[in-house]
Amino acid sequence: MNPQAPAYELIEDAPHALRLTLSGDWVQAQAIPDFPALRSELLALSPEQLAVDGSSLGEWDSLLMAFLLQCHSFCSAEQIPFAAHNLPGSANRLLEVATAVPSHQRPQEVRPPLLERLNPLVALRSLWADLRESVAFLGDLGIGLARLVSGRANTRFSDFRHFCYQAGPDAFAIISLTSILVGMILAYLGAVQLKLFGAEIYVADLVLIGMLREMGVLMTAVVMAGRTGAAYAAQLGTMQTNEEIDAITTMGVSPVEFLVLPRVLALLVMLPLLTIYADLLGVIGGAIVAGGMGITMLQYSAQIQDAISLTHFMVGLSKSLVFAVLIAVAGCRSGMQSGRGSAAVGNAATDAVVTAIVYLIVADAAMNIFYQQLGI
Amino acid sequence: MSEQPHISIRGVTMAYGPRLIQRDLSFDVNRGDIFVIMGGSGCGKSTLLKHMLGLIQPAAGDILYNGKSFTRADPASRDAMRRGWGITYQSGGLFSSMTVGENVTLPMQLYTRYSEAEIRDVVNYKLALVGLAGYQSYYPSEISGGMRKRAALARAIALDPDILFFDEPSAGLDPISSSLLDELIVQLKESIGATVVMVTHELPSIFSIANNSVYLDANSKTMIAYGNPRELRDHSDQPVVRQFLAREASAAAENAQ
Numbered sequence: 072m073n074p075q076a077p078a079y080e081l082i083e084d085a086p087h088a089l090r091l092t093l094s095g096d097w098v099q100a101q102a103i104p105d106f107p108a109l110r111s112e113l114l115a116l117s118p119e120q121l122a123v124d125g126s127s128l129g130e131w132d133s134l135l136m137a138f139l140l141q142c143h144s145f146c147s148a149e150q151i152p153f154a155a156h157n158l159p160g161s162a163n164r165l166l167e168v169a170t171a172v173p174s175h176q177r178p179q180e181v182r183p184p185l186l187e188r189l190n191p192l193v194a195l196r197s198l199w200a201d202l203r204e205s206v207a208f209l210g211d212l213g214i215g216l217a218r219l220v221s222g223r224a225n226t227r228f229s230d231f232r233h234f235c236y237q238a239g240p241d242a243f244a245i246i247s248l249t250s251i252l253v254g255m256i257l258a259y260l261g262a263v264q265l266k267l268f269g270a271e272i273y274v275a276d277l278v279l280i281g282m283l284r285e286m287g288v289l290m291t292a293v294v295m296a297g298r299t300g301a302a303y304a305a306q307l308g309t310m311q312t313n314e315e316i317d318a319i320t321t322m323g324v325s326p327v328e329f330l331v332l333p334r335v336l337a338l339l340v341m342l343p344l345l346t347i348y349a350d351l352l353g354v355i356g357g358a359i360v361a362g363g364m365g366i367t368m369l370q371y372s373a374q375i376q377d378a379i380s381l382t383h384f385m386v387g388l389s390k391s392l393v394f395a396v397l398i399a400v401a402g403c404r405s406g407m408q409s410g411r412g413s414a415a416v417g418n419a420a421t422d423a424v425v426t427a428i429v430y431l432i433v434a435d436a437a438m439n440i441f442y443q444q445l446g447i
Numbered sequence: 448m449s450e451q452p453h454i455s456i457r458g459v460t461m462a463y464g465p466r467l468i469q470r471d472l473s474f475d476v477n478r479g480d481i482f483v484i485m486g487g488s489g490c491g492k493s494t495l496l497k498h499m500l501g502l503i504q505p506a507a508g509d510i511l512y513n514g515k516s517f518t519r520a521d522p523a524s525r526d527a528m529r530r531g532w533g534i535t536y537q538s539g540g541l542f543s544s545m546t547v548g549e550n551v552t553l554p555m556q557l558y559t560r561y562s563e564a565e566i567r568d569v570v571n572y573k574l575a576l577v578g579l580a581g582y583q584s585y586y587p588s589e590i591s592g593g594m595r596k597r598a599a600l601a602r603a604i605a606l607d608p609d610i611l612f613f614d615e616p617s618a619g620l621d622p623i624s625s626s627l628l629d630e631l632i633v634q635l636k637e638s639i640g641a642t643v644v645m646v647t648h649e650l651p652s653i654f655s656i657a658n659n660s661v662y663l664d665a666n667s668k669t670m671i672a673y674g675n676p677r678e679l680r681d682h683s684d685q686p687v688v689r690q691f692l693a694r695e696a697s698a699a700a701e702n703a704q
Contacts, residue, residue, distance in 0.1 A: 137568035161638040168634050175581030412543030
């Protein structure tokens with residue numbers, strides 16, 4: 072049995088009363104007639120009633136139904152009486168079900184005019200709103216912290232310990248790898264330049280000061296922003312999706328105290344510790360390169376002992392405290408303000424990492440200028 | 448009966464590792480049935496559905512579709528069998544990053560040779576069938592729970608399936624929406640001639656639409672009743688089943704003590 076090409080024919084039974092006969096197999100892989108073609112014919116003939124006749128119809132599937140539905144919608148839009156005869160029983164029923172509910176019109180969204188969208192003031196205002204939200208979030212965090220200090224906050228120690236474990240020991244492997252490599256990179260960077268002056272031994276100073284003041288803390292913070300900051304945003308975003316945050320709020324517990332504080336505090340404790348660890352491994356990484364340049368371990372360690380000072384160490388440590396707060400706040404804020412649904416949680420995580428890294432670099436530059444002015 | 452059952456469950460035992468969920472389940476679902484899997488909470492209704500869908504492998508036994516083993520089929524023929532199914536999950540399972548229209552479009556793009564314009568027309572038609580015409584550009588988060596269920600149904604019927612699976616279709620819906628959904632399921636089933644398998648414990652929907660059912664018991668960990676739920680309510684030899692269907696909570700509580 073060869074499939075027959077689907078077709079339709081418009082027959083004028085009486086003046087302005089049209090009959091639409093359908094024939095052939097209206098199934099997939101056949102050239103189904105276009106409704107727009109029929110539509111223009113109908114518009115040209117401007118009928119007063121339309122009857123569909125399906126008596127010579129062969130096989131059919133959803134494509135026929137889609138065509139019939141379009142005919143029906145066209146007729147109801149043009150207020151032409153529509154009737155269907157000799158359609159297969161189930162097709163008739165399906166058409167009834169499909170036309171039972173009138174089509175919904177999506178309300179037009181009012182888009183602001185182009186001029187307004189390009190207006191720098193609008194962009195500035197949204198930036199201002201964003202900034203205010205951040206400040207408000209920090210304020211909430213401050214209130215939570217004050218309540219924690221006075222012992223009235225609903226923050227659980229077990230949560231804090233759990234997040235400490237996640238942010239600290241779990242990150243050892245990746246921090247070890249990155250900081251040894253950063254130490255080596257610093258040493259190579261200095262080696263080439265210092266060799267010109269015959270001052271290779273100062274590689275030790277370069278690595279030590281570079282790691283302690285700058286690279287140790289910055290690299291650790293960037294890794295943690297990608298690792299822990301994104302995790303915070305995803306956790307809180309998923310909780311928002313599951314209405315867990317609503318549940319916490321309606322239990323009379325502040326989500327900031329219950330969810331955000333333990334995360335922020337955990338990172339605040341763990342990031343300085345990780346930074347110290349990264350500093351140590353960075354110096355070891357530098358030693359490996361120095362050894363390759365012909366500097367003995369003894370020379371290197373003596374030079375390190377000469378160069379080390381509490382000031383450099385404290386500069387790095389102070390930065391790590393600031394960075395920890397920035398990463399945790401960026402992550403938690405994105406998570407708390409996340410929309411609902413899988414796409415929104417993804418956006419929140421991306422947002423958390425991007426914001427955190429921008430914050431980190433800006434804060435690092437600001438603190439460097441500050442310390443420079445103070446002469447530290 | 449000469450006709451082959453559409454779905455046959457043969458001696459299926461379900462277990463998560465050493466924890467037994469249900470054992471020795473054997474029943475048939477005939478072509479054109481509206482089949483309900485019933486049972487108290489935690490008896491393994493949804494687990495059974497997941498076994499039937501092939502998301503979990505049975506610990507023992509076989510599941511046959513049209514007489515062909517699904518459990519022992521290779522992945523390619525499993526996928527081919529699954530193509531004739533439409534499934535709606537408990538919470539809809541709509542992709543939240545896609546609009547309602549895109550959700551319904553996806554299976555057609557993957558498995559049919561429709562042209563772009565045909566897909567658009569058929570999507571409009573499928574959404575009209577579930578009463579959501581005009582909602583193509585909405586995201587699942589922008590419509591109500593009942594509409595999400597219906598949108599999931601539109602996606603399930605996108606490929607004109609032979610079997611429709613529902614996991615708690617009316618959970619979380621108000622009585623009116625849930626009875627409208629039941630009515631829609633019956634209408635669609637009659638027009639496209641599909642077999643419907645659903646997990647539910649909504650008594651009104653069980654009595655109004657189901658014509659065959661199985662009752663899974665949590666205590667004895669096997670099926671204790673099979674047949675038309677209306678008859679089971681009146682004539683089952685198992686008191687638990689009669690209580691479940693007649694909603695005698697106090698008697699059930701007495702029984703448990």
